[in-house]
Amino acid sequence: MELFDYSLFVSAIRMVSPILLAALGGALCARVGIFNVGLEGLILAGAFSAIVGNHFTENIFLALLTAVAVSVLVSLLFGYATIHLKSNPIVAGIAINFLMLGLTTFALRAIFDVKGAYYNKDMSGLPKVDIPFVEDIPVVGQLISGHSPLVYTAFLAAILLYVFFYRTVTGFRVLAVGKNEAAARSLGLKVTTIQYGAIIMSGVLCGLAGAQLSLGQVTMFTEGMTAGRGFIALVAMMLGQSHPIGIAGSSLLFGLMDALSIRLQGFSMPTQFTAMLPYVITIIAMFFLKDRGSDSLAGQHTSR
Amino acid sequence: MAHRLEMRNMTKRYGEFTANDNICISLDQGEVLAIVGENGAGKTTLMRMLYGLEQPSSGEIILNGKKVSFSGPQEAISRGIGMVHQHFMLFYDFTVAENIVIGHEPKKYGFFRRKAADEAVQKLAEQFKIGVNTAKKAGDCSIGEQQRIEILKVLYQGADIIILDEPTAVLTPFEVDGLLKTIRFLADQGKSIILITHKLREVMKVADRVTVLRNGKVTGSVHTSETNADKLAQLMVGRQLQKLNERDSISGDILLEAKGITIGQKGEKPELDRVSLTVRHGEILGVAGVSGNGQSQLIQAITGLRAVQEGSVRLKGQDLTEENVLARRKAGISHIPEDRYLWGAAKDATVEETALMGSQRNPKYSEKSFIRKASFRTRVKDWISRFEIKTSSLQEKAGNLSGGNLQKLIVARELDFHAPLLIAAEPTRGVDIGAMEYIHEALLEKRNSGDGILLISSELSEILALSDKIAVMYEGRIAGILDRSEATEETLSVLMAGGKQHDATAKTS
Ligand SMILES: Nc1ncnc2c1ncn2[C@@H]1O[C@H](COP(=O)(O)OP(=O)(O)OP(=O)(O)O)[C@@H](O)[C@H]1O
Ligand SMILES: [Mg+2]
Numbered sequence: 142m143e144l145f146d147y148s149l150f151v152s153a154i155r156m157v158s159p160i161l162l163a164a165l166g167g168a169l170c171a172r173v174g175i176f177n178v179g180l181e182g183l184i185l186a187g188a189f190s191a192i193v194g195n196h197f198t199e200n201i202f203l204a205l206l207t208a209v210a211v212s213v214l215v216s217l218l219f220g221y222a223t224i225h226l227k228s229n230p231i232v233a234g235i236a237i238n239f240l241m242l243g244l245t246t247f248a249l250r251a252i253f254d255v256k257g258a259y260y261n262k263d264m265s266g267l268p269k270v271d272i273p274f275v276e277d278i279p280v281v282g283q284l285i286s287g288h289s290p291l292v293y294t295a296f297l298a299a300i301l302l303y304v305f306f307y308r309t310v311t312g313f314r315v316l317a318v319g320k321n322e323a324a325a326r327s328l329g330l331k332v333t334t335i336q337y338g339a340i341i342m343s344g345v346l347c348g349l350a351g352a353q354l355s356l357g358q359v360t361m362f363t364e365g366m367t368a369g370r371g372f373i374a375l376v377a378m379m380l381g382q383s384h385p386i387g388i389a390g391s392s393l394l395f396g397l398m399d400a401l402s403i404r405l406q407g408f409s410m411p412t413q414f415t416a417m418l419p420y421v422i423t424i425i426a427m428f429f430l431k432d433r434g435s436d437s438l439a440g441q442h443t444s445r
Numbered sequence: 446m447a448h449r450l451e452m453r454n455m456t457k458r459y460g461e462f463t464a465n466d467n468i469c470i471s472l473d474q475g476e477v478l479a480i481v482g483e484n485g486a487g488k489t490t491l492m493r494m495l496y497g498l499e500q501p502s503s504g505e506i507i508l509n510g511k512k513v514s515f516s517g518p519q520e521a522i523s524r525g526i527g528m529v530h531q532h533f534m535l536f537y538d539f540t541v542a543e544n545i546v547i548g549h550e551p552k553k554y555g556f557f558r559r560k561a562a563d564e565a566v567q568k569l570a571e572q573f574k575i576g577v578n579t580a581k582k583a584g585d586c587s588i589g590e591q592q593r594i595e596i597l598k599v600l601y602q603g604a605d606i607i608i609l610d611e612p613t614a615v616l617t618p619f620e621v622d623g624l625l626k627t628i629r630f631l632a633d634q635g636k637s638i639i640l641i642t643h644k645l646r647e648v649m650k651v652a653d654r655v656t657v658l659r660n661g662k663v664t665g666s667v668h669t670s671e672t673n674a675d676k677l678a679q680l681m682v683g684r685q686l687q688k689l690n691e692r693d694s695i696s697g698d699i700l701l702e703a704k705g706i707t708i709g710q711k712g713e714k715p716e717l718d719r720v721s722l723t724v725r726h727g728e729i730l731g732v733a734g735v736s737g738n739g740q741s742q743l744i745q746a747i748t749g750l751r752a753v754q755e756g757s758v759r760l761k762g763q764d765l766t767e768e769n770v771l772a773r774r775k776a777g778i779s780h781i782p783e784d785r786y787l788w789g790a791a792k793d794a795t796v797e798e799t800a801l802m803g804s805q806r807n808p809k810y811s812e813k814s815f816i817r818k819a820s821f822r823t824r825v826k827d828w829i830s831r832f833e834i835k836t837s838s839l840q841e842k843a844g845n846l847s848g849g850n851l852q853k854l855i856v857a858r859e860l861d862f863h864a865p866l867l868i869a870a871e872p873t874r875g876v877d878i879g880a881m882e883y884i885h886e887a888l889l890e891k892r893n894s895g896d897g898i899l900l901i902s903s904e905l906s907e908i909l910a911l912s913d914k915i916a917v918m919y920e921g922r923i924a925g926i927l928d929r930s931e932a933t934e935e936t937l938s939v940l941m942a943g944g945k946q947h948d949a950t951a952k953t954s
Contacts, residue, residue: 308556308557309555309556309557310550310552310555310556310557311555312557313543313547313550313557314547314548317536317539317547320536320537320538320539321534321535321536321537323534324534324535324536326518327498327518327528327530327534328518328519328522328534328547328548329497329517329518329519329520329521329522329548330547330548
């Protein structure tokens with residue numbers, strides 16, 4: 142087995158989608174001036190409820206819907222805390238993360254009566270989409286075709302979000318809220334509605350991210366299976382300066398690291414070591430973030 | 446005939462405190478109404494109610510004969526009321542055109558038609574003779590331009606009634622003239638304008654009528670044709686204003702010596718170019734200049750907020766060039782900052798905390814790392830009574846003080862450090878004429894006691910009234926330093942516009 146080959150990039154693209162989806166959700170929040178640290182918890186909620194939905198309805202579409210619905214509910218909790226109760230978004234976000242870690246672990250035992258992980262070979266995961274013609278092209282076909290629909294959704298979402306931000310009126314107003322909330326309010330823009338909208342959309346995106354985790358490759362849920370992806374998504378968001386295309390790029394980098402860390406395990410590297418890789422890259426990325434991240438972090442203009 | 450706008454018996458209470466008490470005003474088409482009054486008189490509050498930002502406790506607003514109530518600015522805007530805030534409400538990363546159309550963007554299927562926006566703004570600017578560059582980023586615009594953006598914005602929103610809250614406080618004299626012309630032009634086009642200002646000269650120049658507020662009540666309403674600036678001043682502060690007395694030069698040893706200060710990125714035009722100046726004991730050195738010509742950088746270089754590339758700063762012979770802000774303050778510099786919200790106060794802190802800033806390590810007010818507020822309070826209360834700072838309590842949020850009252854609090858704080866050198870940047874920005882007189886006297890008293898003051902102001906009259914020597918800044922350089930006796934508004938204006946010193950003195954002498 143080689144270190145770098147097609148299949149590495151194929152799995153990288155697969156790994157990208159949860160990070161990219163969640164990072165886009167985070168960017169939406171950042172753009173309205175809310176730093177959403179709760180991405181991790183939102184993804185976890187989505188991953189778990191996707192399995193629950195799948196188990197009870199035996200319908201992949203309904204499973205996705207469940208994941209989205211639950212994530213949105215959780216994100217509304219976050220929104221209520223930060224927007225209505227004006228609590229610190231970092232604190233609220235961390236609370237959401239721990240809440241979801243505990244809640245999914247608890248529900249795993251309560252619903253499936255198992256500890257640690259739930260796996261059922263009869264459950265069907267997300268289908269693979271073979272793109273006609275494209276799949277026959279050598280190399281490119283292998284890379285692009287044959288992924289779960291959520292992989293394509295993720296990249297599509299990045300493009301749509303770009304168009305939304307920079308071409309539509311609503312997107313323009315979303316940006317305005319993040320840049321100067323007081324000014325947006327004085328113009329009579331519906332700041333609160335816009336902020337809730339962004340948070341709900343981040344719930345939708347994180348729900349999909351979670352579903353990709355639990356239904357995309359293997360059909361199973363393990364406790365804390367997000368393993369910090371929500372935080373990596375946050376870094377991807379900052380590295381991409383909350384710009385959808387930038388985020389797609391940085392997410393690809395992190396997806397590649399994710400895939401590489403798994404690949405390295407095949408080279409008899411200890412898992413504990415390879416699992417560090419994405420985080421090492423994250424720390425290195427931080428150096429480049431030094432003064433770039435801050436802009437998207439608060440989403441607010443600081444000067445004057 | 447019915448008035449275009451009437452506000453009847455408007456009252457606004459914040460808890461116990463009554464900010465507006467039964468205020469009545471009226472406004473006709475094509476009329477310019479000035480509202481004047483001391484700091485904290487309730488001018489901004491009244492306008493915020495008209496614009497839907499605050500709900501009146503009681504009273505009614507009648508617009509074109511119909512009673513209306515606004516739950517938010519959106520409703521006020523849709524009824525043709527626009528407001529240019531005391532602090533601009535701009536998006537600095539957006540273009541001028543984007544800033545103007547926001548909220549009413551031209552669109553097609555939900556897509557923002559930026560080109561159409563640009564054209565619409567250009568047309569509007571031509572129609573009302575207000576010059577702007579639509580493609581520029583708002584953050585790159587000068588203060589004057591930013592204000593024009595704000596005015597165009599309300600015009601774009603279709604406002605018939607335009608509220609301007611202290612629009613001239615931050616403008617240069619030249620820009621003020623431009624604004625006053627615009628106001629007159631708009632009124633001639635049938636717009637109605639409410640102008641809040643502390644500058645009576647402006648009132649006399651553009652307003653048709655003046656309403657004077659004091660302590661939340663109307664104390665008078667007169668036609669400008671039937672009054673003059675002195676009478677107005679008396680209505681405002683309830684007493685006659687005094688002229689500053691002439692004084693002798695008493696300047697002593699060198700206190701502050703700045704030599705060849707240069708700030709700027711390599712390869713670019715420096716923001717501050719080899720600026721040298723000295724302030725002596727018992728001297729007020731005024732720095733005049735159109736804002737944006739390096740004054741801010743000069744202040745930051747001397748106070749230590751920004752590192753200098755070249756040059757040195759010495760206080761009483763001690764080299765401070767490498768020292769930080771705290772060390773410089775300790776060495777004997779206090780500083781009234783030009784932007785009270787950015788450098789001078791924390792909006793969410795209380796009045797007391799704002800007052801304490803800078804004294805927290807003073808052994809008189811702290812003990813073993815604990816702050817002793819009780820002993821500090823008497824001092825703050827003294828400031829509040831001397832400077833007539835209006836606040837409901839010491840626990841009030843600093844951000845809730847009216848603009849002028851917060852300014853007074855900061856001035857009081859910085860004066861009370863009794864530092865040998867005071868850097869006073871726009872010390873009377875936004876304060877009423879009574880308080881201005883008091884602050885001017887306090888500054889002179891400080892000078893007479895032998896301290897030095899570096900006074901930076903965009904108000905020429907302030908510079909001329911207070912300074913012993915006047916330095917004029919132009920494009921990051923000192924264009925000339927004049928003695929009090931040779932400086933007049935004309936000589937200074939020439940230098941401020943980039944003229945040479947001998948031209949300036951030759952032309953006018
Ligand atoms: N949100 C608030 N809560 C409590 N008090 C307030 C609030 N807003 C304003 N005030 C008080 O109401 C009074 C009137 O304030 P306002 O801002 O209307 O004064 P102003 O006439 O505009 O003064 P200035 O000339 O200094 O701008 C002030 O004493 C201020 O402290
Ligand atoms: Mg005011």
